[in-house]
Amino acid sequence: MEVAHDPGTARFGNFINYYSFNPPNNRLELIGEDFLKFLEADYSELDCIHCLDIGCNSGDLTTALYEKLSSTVRVKFLGVELDTTLVERCHASNRYPGEISYQKADLTSAADRQDVISEYLRKHAIDRFHVVCCFSVTMWVHLNNGDAIFREFLSYVAKLSLNLLLEPQPWKCYRNAVRRMKRSQCEPFEHFEKLQWRTEVEKCIEGFLTENCAMDIKTSYGHTKWQRPVTWLCSK
Known part of the structure; x- marks a missing residue:
């Protein structure tokens, strides 16, 4: 799949430079302190919490979410995106490779669910993600x-x-x-x-x-x- 330069051809929302016209702060500024306090109160005793960002595009929002949430608890993030070029951009710009990982995956695909999501959960010995993000x-x-x-x-x-x-x-x-x-x-x-x-x-x-x-x-x-x-x- 080729990343879409013409907005009209972004059939799956795989816009190039998406965050230049919809920056991460448009979402982050709405997520209140109540959410951070909840994470701290409920999960502070865990070694870390595991978060999933569905449709992570080039990873800008994933990174911003990681920085916001990790102010209260230790966080590991998995970002999934179905566009190969965008996943490559995620890897190239990843400032936290030990805490954020990216995978190509279509979560309507049973095979991708098994190979990416179920494998991540198995690897980290968890049944569910503590936080799942599904933005646009x-x-x-x-x-x-x-x-x-x-x-x-x-x-x-x-x-x-x-x-x-x-x-x-x-x-x-x-x-x-x-x-x-x-x-x-x-x-x-x-x-x-x-x-x-x-x-x-x-x-x-x-x-x-x-x-x-x-x-x-x-x-x-x-x-x-x-x-x-x-x-x-x-x-x-």
Whole structure:
């Protein structure tokens, strides 16, 4: 897969220089002190906590999250990204190779789940990640795979998570992505017209996680400058 230079061709959200127009602080400034205090109170006796960043792009946000969370507890981060070029950028710019690792993985793929995620959990003798981050990933999974696989993806993410930091894209982002594809004369998203979760997709996602995946909403942190909600959910 080639990293997308034209935004219209970024079918999987694999934008080049993504953090130049959506810098990490747009998310970090919303994550409150309550989250850091929770980590310190609940996990300070552990040797370290393990965090997963799904769709890490070039690793800028992964690094910023590591620096923020490691101010209270020792942290190890795994960042996964399905674009080979972006994963190479992650490796090249990794300032904390002992604490942050990156792998190429598509978490809708059973093989990648087994080879990357299950192997990481086995290696570190844990059943779940203490923190999973899923920032601006949901739309791409939804558009490229349809409702059924998207719901299964959400169930899988919930099973991996003791705590989930979630930033879903609202419906207007779907429409914009479809328009960019059309403008660039790229193959359209084949599932778009059939999607059942549409105008209030963020509420559909939160409702599915709380009603079907044994998760509770701990805190709603408000919206980013791009009007995307950031929510902290925890396993029941």
